[in-house]
Amino acid sequence: MIWHQQRITLAARPRGFHLITRELLGELRGVERIQVGMLHILIQHTSASLTLNENASPDVRGDFEAWFDAVVPESAPFWTHTLEGPDDMPAHIKASVLGPTLTLPLSAGRPLLGTWQGIYLCEHRDHGGPRSLICTAFGEE
Amino acid sequence: MIWHQQRITLAARPRGFHLITRELLGELRGVERIQVGMLHILIQHTSASLTLNENASPDVRGDFEAWFDAVVPESAPFWTHTLEGPDDMPAHIKASVLGPTLTLPLSAGRPLLGTWQGIYLCEHRDHGGPRSLICTAFGEE
Amino acid sequence: MIWHQQRITLAARPRGFHLITRELLGELRGVERIQVGMLHILIQHTSASLTLNENASPDVRGDFEAWFDAVVPESAPFWTHTLEGPDDMPAHIKASVLGPTLTLPLSAGRPLLGTWQGIYLCEHRDHGGPRSLICTAFGEE
Numbered sequence: 001m002i003w004h005q006q007r008i009t010l011a012a013r014p015r016g017f018h019l020i021t022r023e024l025l026g027e028l029r030g031v032e033r034i035q036v037g038m039l040h041i042l043i044q045h046t047s048a049s050l051t052l053n054e055n056a057s058p059d060v061r062g063d064f065e066a067w068f069d070a071v072v073p074e075s076a077p078f079w080t081h082t083l084e085g086p087d088d089m090p091a092h093i094k095a096s097v098l099g100p101t102l103t104l105p106l107s108a109g110r111p112l113l114g115t116w117q118g119i120y121l122c123e124h125r126d127h128g129g130p131r132s133l134i135c136t137a138f139g140e141e
Numbered sequence: 142m143i144w145h146q147q148r149i150t151l152a153a154r155p156r157g158f159h160l161i162t163r164e165l166l167g168e169l170r171g172v173e174r175i176q177v178g179m180l181h182i183l184i185q186h187t188s189a190s191l192t193l194n195e196n197a198s199p200d201v202r203g204d205f206e207a208w209f210d211a212v213v214p215e216s217a218p219f220w221t222h223t224l225e226g227p228d229d230m231p232a233h234i235k236a237s238v239l240g241p242t243l244t245l246p247l248s249a250g251r252p253l254l255g256t257w258q259g260i261y262l263c264e265h266r267d268h269g270g271p272r273s274l275i276c277t278a279f280g281e282e
Numbered sequence: 283m284i285w286h287q288q289r290i291t292l293a294a295r296p297r298g299f300h301l302i303t304r305e306l307l308g309e310l311r312g313v314e315r316i317q318v319g320m321l322h323i324l325i326q327h328t329s330a331s332l333t334l335n336e337n338a339s340p341d342v343r344g345d346f347e348a349w350f351d352a353v354v355p356e357s358a359p360f361w362t363h364t365l366e367g368p369d370d371m372p373a374h375i376k377a378s379v380l381g382p383t384l385t386l387p388l389s390a391g392r393p394l395l396g397t398w399q400g401i402y403l404c405e406h407r408d409h410g411g412p413r414s415l416i417c418t419a420f421g422e423e
Contacts, residue, residue, distance in 0.1 A: 001142060001283060003318045003422055005389060036144045038181060038277065040320060042387055044396030046336045051237040054187045059222035060233055066219035067234050071212065071353065078348035081341035089345050096333040096346070100399070101385055103242055105183055105277045107146060112275050114185030117241070134394050136320065136387045140144055142283060177285045179322060179418065192378040195328045200363035204371050205378070207360035212353065244383055246324055246418045248287060253416050255326030258382070281285055 002037070002141055004030030008133045013123050015087070017053075017061035021118040025111070030137055032109040037139015039104045039111055044132045047091035047125045049098035055118025064122075068094050091124030098122050106139055143178070143282055145171030149274045154264050156228070158194075158202035162259045166252070171278055173250040178280015180245045180252055185273045188232035188266045190239035196259025205263075209235050232265035239263050247280055284319070284423055286312030290415045295405050297369070299335075299343035303400040307393070312419055314391040319421015321386045321393055326414045329373035329407045331380035337400025346404075350376050373406030380404050388421055 008027050010020065024041070025031070031039060043050050054060040072093045074086040081089045102119065104111040121131065149168050151161065165182070166172075172180060184191050195201040213234045215227040222230045243260065245252040262272065290309050292302065306323070307313070313321060325332050336342040354375045356368040363371045384401065386393040403413065 001422075005318050005387060005394075036146050036277070038279075040385060040387060042394070044394075044399060046334065046396070046398050052187065052241045053233055053237050057222055060230070063220055063222050063230050064234065064237070066221075067213065067217070070217070070219065072349065076349070076352070078352065079345055080348075081339055081345050089342070092335055092342055093346065093349050096335050096402075097238055097379055099240060099381060100334045103181060103244055103385055105146060105181060105275045107275075112146075112183070112185075114187070114273065116187050117185060120237075132396065134387045134389075136318070138320075140142075177287050177418070179420075193328065193382045194374055194378050198363055201371065201374055204361055204363050205375065207362075208354065208358070208375050211358070211360065238379055240381060244322060244385055246287060246322060246416045248416075253324070253326075255328070255414065257328050258326060261378075281283075 002034055002139060004137045006135045008135055010121060010131045012129045015123050015126050017064045018121045019055060019118045020121045021055060024119055028135055031106060033141055034106045034109060034137060034139035035141060037106040037137060039106050040136045041102045042134045043100050044134060047095050048128055048131050049095040049100055049122040050102045051098045051120045051122060052117045053120055054116050087126045094124045143171065143175055143280060145278045147276045149276055151262060151272045153270045156264050156267050158205045159262045160196060160259045161262045165260055169276055172247060174282055175247045175250060175278060175280035176282060178247040178278060180247050181277045182243045183275045184241050185275060188236055189269055189272050190236040190241055190263040191243045192239045192261045192263060193258045194261055195257050228267045235265045284312065284316055284421060286419045288417050290417055292403060292413045294411045297405050297408050299346045300403045301337060301400045302403045303337065306401055310417055313388060315423055316388045316391060316419060316421035317423060319388040319419060321388050322418045323384045324416045325382050326416060329377055330410055330413050331377040331382055331404040332384045333380045333402045333404060334399045335402055336398050369408045376406045
């Protein structure tokens with residue numbers, strides 16, 4: 001049984017949905033030794049999130065931003081937590097709707113994703129800054 | 142420590158929410174030997190998802206479809222990714238809102254679900270076809 | 283390798299979003315011995331859920347309730363599953379949108395959360411009663 005836990009810091013990105021599969025897997029250490037196991041990723045923030053979705057067309061990621069902005073509008077009359085700016089409270093909601101973690105199966109040293117699945121960093125703030133991930137891989141050698 | 146990883150292919154189903162607990166658990170191998178552990182399920186697609194919800198009334202599953210269709214409408218003016226049909230982009234959004242994975246505790250050889258909890262396959266496409274799941278069970282014998 | 287599985291019952295709370303980090307971690311047994319591992323929490327219900335979000339301002343939790351009530355309204359014309367009251371079907375939807383589980387990395391005997399991350403119990407019913415959690419911690423001593 002192998003355990004490997006590692007912090008990865010993602011550089012600041014603009015508000016929106018970003019495909020980070022290649023960058024993330026390139027920084028991970030130890031995963032290639034795991035024949036069967038799991039990879040868990042936590043984003044340690046409350047205004048950014050992680051999801052899996054289509055890894056080909058950038059249009060998809062733009063449409064994610066459009067839908068979330070329409071359904072969690074900055075202008076909603078019911079926000080009371082507005083001290084940190086109009087993008088703050090919608091960012092908290094979006095972060096929980098998409099969720100702060102991903103758990104992926106590992107097989108033969110890599111995540112067993114579907115052909116069209118990629119890992120998205122969902123940046124919900126206008127100026128979110130760098131984002132910290134805790135990656136935990138475990139399994140059998 | 143036992144690890145068991147298995148691909149399960151679900152037959153094509155109509156668009157909507159489908160209770161698959163019995164079918165899924167019936168196809169799993171190795172889980173019954175695990176005294177304490179975890180079961181992880183990934184759907185390897187970006188337009189279908191998995192969730193837990195009420196396992197009794199079919200009305201609940203119909204109301205899920207109604208709510209998701211209302212909140213992620215095919216007719217929204219902001220979609221740009223429309224080449225694959227009007228149900229495609231809404232399907233991507235719904236898939237990420239509900240999520241592509243389930244992780245369930247195992248005890249005495251079975252998932253420790255609540256009395257009313259069942260596993261839903263959420264099919265967001267009109268003609269999604271068969272769906273592929275990667276099931277990973279691990280724990281102590 | 284340590285496995286520790288435990289049921290925790292949370293006392294009934296009013297409808298809304300409640301910060302339970304301290305109560306939950308205070309009741310957990312065995313986690314402090316795990317140097318590297320995972321903590322998984324399942325809420326065994328279909329009308330309450332778990333999420334991570336901002337652990338400081340109560341305003342954030344009130345705004346969560348306001349947004350979810352606006353987007354999953356009790357008065358929607360399409361509900362058919364209404365026998366258990368107007369708060370029931372919206373509670374099922376909210377529960378699946380937020381999700382029934384959390385999986386957190388463990389390091390040096392504690393969950394490796396971000397500075398501002400706390401664990402929320404999301405109570406979606408008017409009178410949900412006590413809520414049962416299954417907590418499974420596993421890892422290396």
